Amino acid sequence: MIKKDDNVYQVLDRYPELADVFGSFGLTCIGCPGSAMESIEDAAMGHDVDVDALLEKINERLK
Numbered sequence: 001m002i003k004k005d006d007n008v009y010q011v012l013d014r015y016p017e018l019a020d021v022f023g024s025f026g027l028t029c030i031g032c033p034g035s036a037m038e039s040i041e042d043a044a045m046g047h048d049v050d051v052d053a054l055l056e057k058i059n060e061r062l063k
Contacts, residue, residue: 001059001062002015002040002055002058002059002062003040003055004039004040004041004051004055005039005040005041006039006040007035007036007037007038007039007040008022008034008035008036008038008039008040008042008043009035009036011040011058012030012035015062016030017061018058018061018062021054021057021058021061022054022058024057025044025047025049025053025054025057026047026049027043027044027047027049027054034046040054040055040058
């Protein structure tokens with residue numbers, strides 16, 4: 001299960017298939033230098049995205 005405090009880069013490195021989920025929320029994290037330093041919550045807040053909705057979709061995809 002992916003959580004708010006998980007690092008964006010590490011999540012996408014482990015689960016590249018999640019890139020389209022991030023993208024559907026306007027987060028084009030692959031290739032972004034900030035992804036290596038940001039948690040999912042930080043990235044969501046920086047782009048005015050509902051982190052709970054994002055995590056719901058991410059974890060749905062991983063099931």
